[in-house]
Amino acid sequence: MIEPATARADGPGGSRAASDETADARYVTANIPVFLLRCLAATLADLGFDPSRITLGFGLTLDDLADPSCRVSFRQGHEIIRRALRMARGYALGLETGSRETITSIGLVGYAMITSRTLGAAIDLGLVLQKDTGSMLEFDKRISGHDVVVSASTRFHAPDITVFLVEEAFASFLQIGRGLVGERARPRRIDLAYPPPACAEAYRRIFDCEVRFGCTENLFVYDAGELARPLITSDPLSHREVMSFLERNRARNREAQEVIDSVERVLRQNLRQPPNCERVAQELGLSERTLRRRLAEFATSFQDLLDRQRRNRALELLANAGLTIDEVALAVGFTDAHNFRRAFRRWTGSTPGAVRSDAAGLWPE
Incomplete structure (x- = not known):
């Protein structure tokens, strides 16, 4: 990724x-x-x-x-x-x-x-x-x-x-x-x-x-x-079992990462106005049902990936003191700063203002 x-x-x-x-x-x-x-x-x-x-x-x-x-x-x-x-x-x-x-x-x-x-x-x-x-x-x-x-x-x-x-x-x-x-x-x-x-x-x-x-x-x-x-x-038997699991897990992770990377790439490119699952599936040449099923097989969901991309981008942008909280909210696809603050607390357990204050206190330059 x-x-x-x-x-x-x-x-x-x-x-x-x-x-x-x-x-x-x-x-x-x-x-x-x-x-x-x-x-x-x-x-x-x-x-x-x-x-x-x-x-x-x-x-x-x-x-x-x-x-x-x-x-x-x-x-x-x-x-x-x-x-x-x-x-x-x-x-x-x-x-x-x-x-x-x-x-x-x-x-x-x-x-x-x-x-x-x-x-x-x-x-x-x-x-x-x-x-x-x-x-x-x-x-x-x-x-x-x-x-x-x-x-x-x-x-x-x-x-x-x-x-x-x-x-x-x-x-x-x-x-x-x-x-x-x-x-x-x-x-x-x-x-x-x-x-x-x-x-x-x-x-x-x-x-x-x-x-x-x-x-x-x-x-x-x-x-x-x-x-x-x-x-x-x-223990030869246990060793074979662990190695077999490692190989299967690595192959599965490679497959999962390919699908997840593709979805996240589309979301990152359009985070200000994030596309829905159906549109992302179309861009990847899949049906919405197939995409949702494959994500579920990898223990994640379209909403989880969207939330993760929004959270990651918000945490990065909050380090920029030149941006207001409202501007950060808009950049990650929220037209209402109140909804952004509520989602941010759900994602991180903290508030955008508190995260920004922590960053400013640790790196004042």
């Missing part, structure tokens, strides 16, 4: 997040599961911050982050993490987040790994399905002598969140390893392609191994001899 056309790459009050080389469709395609962002929100709450403020203006709420079917773009994830870092200055937020995760924090992929035959098979599976775990980095594995080396690199140029992403990834690797083979799991060495941060000592305490800063790559290095270690949680 591509983000609404009104979404900006810089977010409310922020500087432009993407360079020209990353300003392409991949940067704004909502295809990243929200497991990482959900854990980030929980970490902020543990540290005493209000996590609901990191999603303001992006058509997202904390309830969305708790929905395993929710997807975000790299742009949205980038900005949400950037805001979290601003809120939690002084904390090693990536380490804090990754250390709170478990193997089940990455959804069904975690269960598939647990039921794998060996540690090596589980790791290989996790790497193959890495995009299903919500990672915003790219991971590659190689064997070097007696070591297994997993490298982490960025999908896009995002220097302001790269340290967070590497911290979170490597700390979560450690937790996943412990979920598979117990407390004995630990890396042999950690290499990091950035200078020592103020919290450098926390790295050594968490990973309990040699940590080298200022290297040329971000590497998580562990003993290759561990790859053949059998997992006590291995």
